[in-house]
Amino acid sequence: MLLLAVLPALPVLSGCVEAFGDRAVEEPGTALGAFHVVGTQTSNTCGEGALGTARLWEFDVELARGEGALYWDNGASVVAGVLDEDQVSFAIEALVVVDMRAGDAPPGPPCSIARRDRARGELGAAGDDVARFEATLSYEFAPTAGSRCDDLVAGELSVAPVFAALPCGMAYDLEAKRSALPPD
Secondary structure, three states: OOOOOOOOOOOOOOOOOOOOOOOOOOOOOEEEEEEEEEEEEEEEOOOOOHHHOOOEEEEEEEEEEEOOEEEEEOOOOEEEEEEOOOOOEEEEEEEEEEEEEOOOOOOOOOEEEEEEEEEEEEEEEEOOEEEEEEEEEEEEEEEOOOOOOHHHEOOOOOOOOOEOOOOEEEEEEEEEEEEEOOOO
8 A cells, every 4th residue: 555556556655465474684773563554645636546546545564763763664675764853753755666668568668657755754652662653645656757658647548547647646644553562
């Protein structure tokens, strides 16, 4: 959280359909636990239902805290963000480029979309115990230089539009409650 298969299920900051499972690699930072997140869409210039989005969206994420860092684990990857000196405010940014089609493969010329993910929020903390967090999460989509992605935009020539416009963006207000304590 999830979103249309044309773009991966927004794996960078979003939740993931897969279970977290056991990991062979040690996670960074001190685990804060797993959180169930409910997102409410606050804006969308990509078009109603673009990328399979909905106004209400739920996913799970695991968080960990390190020296000046907050680690956001969506089950597919761990993204490091910045944790302010107050140990409560955080910001996370990531960039993903998705090849929508390679070369001159049908139905058209090369098209890659850059997606910038940004989350800003605050941990609800009682000392070191974090039981909840609130944040805003935004996604910005734009064709990369040299890409021709006109067929992905709704219009007369569009066969199966993915976006109402490009570049575009969408944002969510997130409210999360801890759903599992960190492992001992």
